[in-house]
Amino acid sequence: xxxxxxxxxxxxxxxxxxxxxxxxxxxxxxxxxxxxxxxxxxxxxxxxxxxxxxxxxxxxxxxxxxxxxxxxxxxxxxxxxxxxxxxxxxxxxxxxxxxxxxxxxxxxxxxxxxxxxxxxxxxxxxxxxxxxxxxxxxxxxxxxxxxxxxxxxxxxxxxxxxxxxxxxxxxxxxxxxxxxxxxxxxxxxxxxxxxxxxxxxxxxxxxxxxxxxxxxxxxxxxxxxxxxxxxxxxxxxxxxxxxxxxxxxxxxxxxxxxxxxxxxxxxxxxxxxxxxxxxxxxxxxxxxxxxxxxxxxxxxxxxxxxxxxxxxxxxxxxxxxxxxxxxxxxxxxxxxxxxxxxxxxxxxxxxxxxxxxxx
Amino acid sequence: xxxxxxxxxxxxxxxxxxxxxxxxxxxxxxxxxxxxxxxxxxxxxxxxxxxxxxxxxxxxxxxxxxxxxxxxxxxxxxxxxxxxxxxxxxxxxxxxxxxxxxxxxxxxxxxxxxxxxxxxxxxxxxxxxxxxxxxxxxxxxxxxxxxxxxxxxxxxxxxxxxxxxxxxxxxxxxxxxxxxxxxxxxxxxxxxxxxxxxxxxxxxxxxxxxxxxxxxxxxxxxxxxxxxxxxxxxxxxxxxxxxxxxxxxxxxxxxxxxxxxxxxxxxxxxxxxxxxxxxxxxxxxxxxxxxxxxxxxxxxxxxxxxxxxxxxxxxxxxxxxxxxxxxxxxxxxxxxxxxxxxxxxxxxxxxxxxxxxxxxxxxxxxxxxxxxxxxxxxxxxxxxxxxxxxxxxxxxxxxxxxxxxxxxxxxxxxxxxxxxxxxxxxxxxxxxxxxxxxxxxxxxxxxxxxxxxxxxxxxxxxxxxxxxxxxxxxxxxxxxxxxxxxxxxxxxxxxxxxxxxxxxxxxxxxxxxxxxxxxxxxxxxxxxxxxxxxxxxxxxxxxxx
Numbered sequence: 001x002x003x004x005x006x007x008x009x010x011x012x013x014x015x016x017x018x019x020x021x022x023x024x025x026x027x028x029x030x031x032x033x034x035x036x037x038x039x040x041x042x043x044x045x046x047x048x049x050x051x052x053x054x055x056x057x058x059x060x061x062x063x064x065x066x067x068x069x070x071x072x073x074x075x076x077x078x079x080x081x082x083x084x085x086x087x088x089x090x091x092x093x094x095x096x097x098x099x100x101x102x103x104x105x106x107x108x109x110x111x112x113x114x115x116x117x118x119x120x121x122x123x124x125x126x127x128x129x130x131x132x133x134x135x136x137x138x139x140x141x142x143x144x145x146x147x148x149x150x151x152x153x154x155x156x157x158x159x160x161x162x163x164x165x166x167x168x169x170x171x172x173x174x175x176x177x178x179x180x181x182x183x184x185x186x187x188x189x190x191x192x193x194x195x196x197x198x199x200x201x202x203x204x205x206x207x208x209x210x211x212x213x214x215x216x217x218x219x220x221x222x223x224x225x226x227x228x229x230x231x232x233x234x235x236x237x238x239x240x241x242x243x244x245x246x247x248x249x250x251x252x253x254x255x256x257x258x259x260x261x262x263x264x265x266x267x268x269x270x271x272x273x274x275x276x277x278x279x280x281x282x283x284x285x286x287x288x289x290x291x292x293x294x295x296x297x298x299x300x301x302x303x304x305x306x307x308x309x310x311x312x313x314x315x316x317x318x319x320x321x322x323x324x325x326x327x328x329x330x331x332x333x334x335x336x337x338x339x340x341x342x343x344x345x346x347x348x349x350x351x352x353x354x355x356x357x358x359x
Numbered sequence: 360x361x362x363x364x365x366x367x368x369x370x371x372x373x374x375x376x377x378x379x380x381x382x383x384x385x386x387x388x389x390x391x392x393x394x395x396x397x398x399x400x401x402x403x404x405x406x407x408x409x410x411x412x413x414x415x416x417x418x419x420x421x422x423x424x425x426x427x428x429x430x431x432x433x434x435x436x437x438x439x440x441x442x443x444x445x446x447x448x449x450x451x452x453x454x455x456x457x458x459x460x461x462x463x464x465x466x467x468x469x470x471x472x473x474x475x476x477x478x479x480x481x482x483x484x485x486x487x488x489x490x491x492x493x494x495x496x497x498x499x500x501x502x503x504x505x506x507x508x509x510x511x512x513x514x515x516x517x518x519x520x521x522x523x524x525x526x527x528x529x530x531x532x533x534x535x536x537x538x539x540x541x542x543x544x545x546x547x548x549x550x551x552x553x554x555x556x557x558x559x560x561x562x563x564x565x566x567x568x569x570x571x572x573x574x575x576x577x578x579x580x581x582x583x584x585x586x587x588x589x590x591x592x593x594x595x596x597x598x599x600x601x602x603x604x605x606x607x608x609x610x611x612x613x614x615x616x617x618x619x620x621x622x623x624x625x626x627x628x629x630x631x632x633x634x635x636x637x638x639x640x641x642x643x644x645x646x647x648x649x650x651x652x653x654x655x656x657x658x659x660x661x662x663x664x665x666x667x668x669x670x671x672x673x674x675x676x677x678x679x680x681x682x683x684x685x686x687x688x689x690x691x692x693x694x695x696x697x698x699x700x701x702x703x704x705x706x707x708x709x710x711x712x713x714x715x716x717x718x719x720x721x722x723x724x725x726x727x728x729x730x731x732x733x734x735x736x737x738x739x740x741x742x743x744x745x746x747x748x749x750x751x752x753x754x755x756x757x758x759x760x761x762x763x764x765x766x767x768x769x770x771x772x773x774x775x776x777x778x779x780x781x782x783x784x785x786x787x788x789x790x791x792x793x794x795x796x797x798x799x800x801x802x803x804x805x806x807x808x809x810x811x812x813x814x815x816x817x818x819x820x821x822x823x824x825x826x827x828x829x830x831x832x833x834x835x836x837x838x839x840x841x842x843x844x845x846x847x848x849x850x851x852x853x854x855x856x857x858x859x860x861x862x863x864x865x866x867x868x869x870x871x872x873x874x875x876x877x878x879x880x881x882x883x884x885x886x887x888x889x890x891x892x893x894x895x896x897x898x899x900x901x902x903x904x
Contacts, residue, residue: 001434001671005427012423020415024408027824029816044816070819102819 029100031073041099046070047083049108050318051337054085070102081105088112109335117332120149121156124327129174130312131200132181136321138329143169143187148200149329151314151321157203165189166196166207180225184210186217193217197231197244213242213249222258232258362764364696364709366756367574373763378891380759384784385889388791388882392800399803403812407804407821413796414828424668425835431667431724432842435641437470438724443621444525446478447495450485450628457482481629488631493603498624499561500531501590501606501686505582507538509611511548513730516646517613518556526620532561532593536586540570562593572697577895580695580702583608587694591686602634604686608695608703612646612730613681622725623683630721637684637707637720639676642666645728645848649858652737653865655744658876659731660843661869670722675782678707678720681727688718700894701754708757711779712764716771741875748876752884753894755787791885794878798870801825840866 025039033040047056048068056063056071059079063071067083076099083091088110095103123145125138136149137159144167146159160167166189173186181201187194195214199206214233223231232254233240241252304325305311311322318335363369366377398406449456460479485491492498502521506514514535521531533556535549549565556563566586575581587606594604605627609615619640627633644659669676678684680703689695692713695702710718732743761783765776808818840863847862887894 001427001430002673004430005671008423008426012419016416016419020412023415023824024411027407027411027817027820029820042816044819046819070823072816072820100816101814102816104814 041076042073043076043097043099043101043103044070044072044074045079045081045095045097045103045105047081047105047108049083049085049091049110050335051085051088051110054083054088054091054110057082057084067108083108083110085110112336115332117330119324119328119330121147121329123147125323125329126327127306127309128312128321128323128329129176129183129310130314130321131176131183132179134314134316135181135200136312136329137174137176137183137200138323139171139174141170143167143171143185146171148205149321151317151319151331155203157205159198159200159205160207161204164207166194169194175221177223177225180223182223182228184221184231208244210242210244213240222254224255224258360712360715360764360768360770362712362767364692364705364712364760364764365698366760367698376763376766377759380762381756381891382889384755384758384787384791385882385885387784387788388885389889391788391792392795392882395796395800396803399800400807403804403808404815404817407817410796410801410804411821411824414801414825417793417797418828418831421832421835425838427671428664428668428842429838431671432846434670435667435724435726437474438622440470441474441618441622443618443625447621447624447628450482450492450625451494451496453482453486453491457486485629485631490631490633492628492633495624495628496527496530497603498530498627499594499599499604500526500620500623501534501587501594501604502531503534503536503583503586503590503606503608504611504613505536505538505579505586505608506545506549506611507541507582508545510545511552513612514548515552517609517611517615518552520614520617521620522556522559523617524615524620525618526624528560530561531620532590533563534586534590535563535565536582537565537567538570538582539567564589564593566590574697576698578698578700578702580699580705581697583702584694584697587686587689591690594686601687601690602685605638605683606686606689607681607683609681609727610729614646614728615640616726616728619725619727622723626721626723627685632717632719634685634687635710635714635718636688637678637682637710637718638723639666639670639678639682639720640723640725640727641670642680643726643728643846644731646730647733648731648847651731651733652740653862654868654872654876655731655733655740656862657865657868658744658748658872660839660846661872661877663846664839664842670724673720673722675779676720676722677704679703681729682720684710688714699756700750701756704754705757705760708761708764712761712768712771715768716775744876745880749880749884750894752787752790752881753888755881755885755888756893758783758787787881787885791878791881794873795882798874836866836869 029042029044030039031042032038045058046068047070052067054067056065056067056069058071058074058081060082063069074097076097078094079097080094081092089112091108091110095105097103121138125145125147126140127138129137129139131137131148134150134152136151138147138149140146143160144158144162144164148157148159149155150157160169166187169187169189171185172188172193175184175186176182181199183198183200185194185196185198187196193211193214194209195211197208197210216235218233218235220234221231222234229243229245231242231244232252233242234254239252239254241250242248243250306323306325306327309323311320313320313334318333318337320332320334322330322332324330366381369377395406395409398409449460457479460475460482463475504514504517518533521533522528524531535553537546537549541549553563553565566589568582568585572581572585590606591601594601605623607620607623623638623640626638627636630636641663643663648656648659666679669679682703684706688710689706692706692709696705696709699705707718707720732740732747734740734743762780765771765780768776804812805818805821812818843866844859844863847859884894
């Protein structure tokens with residue numbers, strides 16, 4: 001046994017001495033080119049698509065693995081990539097490969113031949129807002145026509161029941177804070193102005209009249225999404241902190257983090273009021289990589305939507321909520337596939353698809 | 360070479376060297392682990408290269424070990440039905456027996472054929488040597504069981520196993536090395552067993568080791584040394600030469616197979632250098648293996664497999680747990696160290712240094728079965744297993760002493776000193792680091808990737824190479840699972856095949872076990888040694904239903 005052990009040991013040791021440098025070279029991107037009888041530096045491209053399992057062709061040759069995949073041993077220079085998936089338009093582009101580097105096409109969105117659009121309301125609305133993480137607030141001037149849509153629970157809830165004393169009121173202004181389940185409605189009821197503080201994630205929503213704290217109409221009302229006690233009423237000359245739970249009001253200064261204004265540009269406005277996921281320019285929708293998980297994607301003429309209304313992109317489900325041309329609440333599934341882990345794709349080489357340049 | 364195999368009573372210069380060498384293993388292990396973490400964060404390319412080189416060496420080692428695990432298992436199977444008594448009686452008439460054996464034919468009994476060929480080779484070597492063995496009727500066995508908290512339920516099955524031996528019982532002497540500080544109930548159990556077995560063997564004596572002896576630590580080595588000295592007196596009084604005695608020092612839960620002493624006698628007889636040898640059986644942990652949680656079963660099967668693999672490499676084999684050796688050698692080296700916990704491996708190194716490297720361990724393909732460390736519930740069992748592994752890993756205490764001896768032992772060839780020294784060092788280093796690198800640290804370069812590294816081909820290639828290597832590792836695990844299912848004892852319950860299938864899935868815990876019950880206790884032991892916080896002897900919990 002001892003001699004056998006020695007022989008096998010030396011064979012394995014020899015194997016290691018040969019394999020180790022070869023594998024390490026391969027790991028570093030060096031590949032033996034038999035035509036030139038030398039090792040050549042190579043690069044790779046990592047492609048993941050949404051949805052996955054798409055077929056990849058590189059320079060017309062079929063890659064053996066489906067997306068997500070890393071295609072190795074590519075000679076430096078431009079390579080033409082085509083991605084195909086049944087039911088989706090082909091994705092084609094020329095990408096540069098650099099020696100020893102990885103070019104990343106992460107979460108490349110494949111555009112379906114037909115967008116799967118669903119109408120989810122049977123009445124029309126004037127505008128929508130997102131409240132909390134998964135609630136779409138669809139509003140109309142008359143309070144009894146305002147609805148809450150719980151997108152994950154697929155549940156529609158009336159904000160005011162028809163029997164409510166506020167049901168016939170008119171909505172004057174809506175105040176909300178990003179990712180807060182609370183909203184503040186300024187309402188005209190008969191000849192009086194009311195301020196209603198509403199917790200939307202309850203069923204039915206909890207409504208509290210806090211009009212006593214608003215002797216005048218404020219220029220704005222803001223609050224922190226994590227604070228369910230204090231709201232700030234901003235007037236031109238001063239700011240008041242209203243303690244909702246203790247029913248008290250104090251002269252205050254506005255906390256720094258509540259000061260930054262929302263950036264609205266001409267002809268190019270933020271959708272999802274405060275959430276920087278989507279920009280809309282005419283009928284072009286840009287999904288922005290706000291949470292680092294998706295690369296820049298453009299969708300042309302996707303939603304024939306009501307002009308000047310909000311859209312809400314729910315990142316968890318990859319669905320875009322908007323009001324269609326008739327004002328009905330609709331949803332389009334933009335991202336059909338959601339990675340299990342929302343781990344940022346490493347900040348590798350980014351390609352500007354339009355300019356075809358490396359960012 | 361005369362050498363004080365101890366860390367105590369050293370001259371100042373020696374004490375400084377000892378302390379330095381105590382720091383080396385722990386420092387190397389921590390240096391390796393923290394160095395890789397540092398490289399992963401700040402020099403990920405270098406870390407990735409080192410990690411891939413390590414992965415490759417690991418898989419080579421795993422595949423290499425798997426080959427010899429399978430061969431060793433076959434060897435164990437081949438010798439399963441060997442009639443050792445017949446062989447030792449034959450050696451008593453060596454010339455005639457050799458002639459008879461040489462002319463013996465085997466048809467399709469390939470197992471017997473291989474066993475016979477090996478037997479013939481051993482007989483040939485014995486004939487060619489000038490060191491002929493004593494007659495088998497003149498060979499005596501001394502068996503020592505150290506006892507401190509093991510009750511009759513643990514000890515009696517071990518003695519019964521000796522009672523069932525194929526070797527004549529009147530040539531076996533049993534000594535119970537009883538600690539004076541053992542509980543009264545334990546002492547009572549031992550005395551009852553003494554009465555019961557007094558006339559069964561050559562003799563059955565109980566030697567009580569005093570609770571406090573100057574110069575001794577509270578370790579097993581001190582207890583068994585006390586017992587061995589008493590037995591030596593007995594043999595001297597009865598004019599039995601030490602050269603004819605083989606001592607077996609067993610843990611109290613050691614249940615030997617019925618062929619153990621015949622097999623041991625055979626190996627003693629056919630080894631020309633029998634007086635400078637230890638004899639290592641294959642330790643199994645079958646006594647209570649179906650009564651312990653799955654993770655403990657996998658841990659101990661892993662220990663058995665490690666010994667099976669080691670058995671194929673006698674040149675580097677070191678004694679482990681229950682084993683046997685020439686009593687003459689034991690007396691020559693002045694018994695076990697009385698201040699060390701790892702007495703089982705320390706006695707080998709003590710003898711190796713004493714005989715200037717002319718001492719070896721002879722593997723025996725016969726099993727001894729012991730208890731898996733077990734306790735009342737899952738958590739306390741995990742604690743017991745952890746402590747037991749830490750105690751095993753405390754074998755690192757031999758490293759500084761052996762290295763000090765090697766620096767002086769000019770009669771031991773430099774190559775042998777380097778070979779043993781490297782194995783001792785590398786063994787402890789990889790024991791404490793491999794599990795962490797494989798399970799955790801190997802992923803750090805990818806985890807800590809910054810822009811430069813994340814945009815490199817290396818970032819994408821490392822996980823792919825690692826996956827390929829781990830897939831190969833899975834093949835080795837599958838082989839291990841199969842062997843494990845063959846080797847496990849039968850359960851006494853219905854649907855035993857279902858239990859065995861469940862056991863196969865228990866091997867999926869290997870990555871966690873590698874960290875929690877292998878690397879972590881080893882690193883813990885090395886760290887303690889590094890900081891001079893010496894381990895106290897801790898008796899493993901044994902529990903049977």
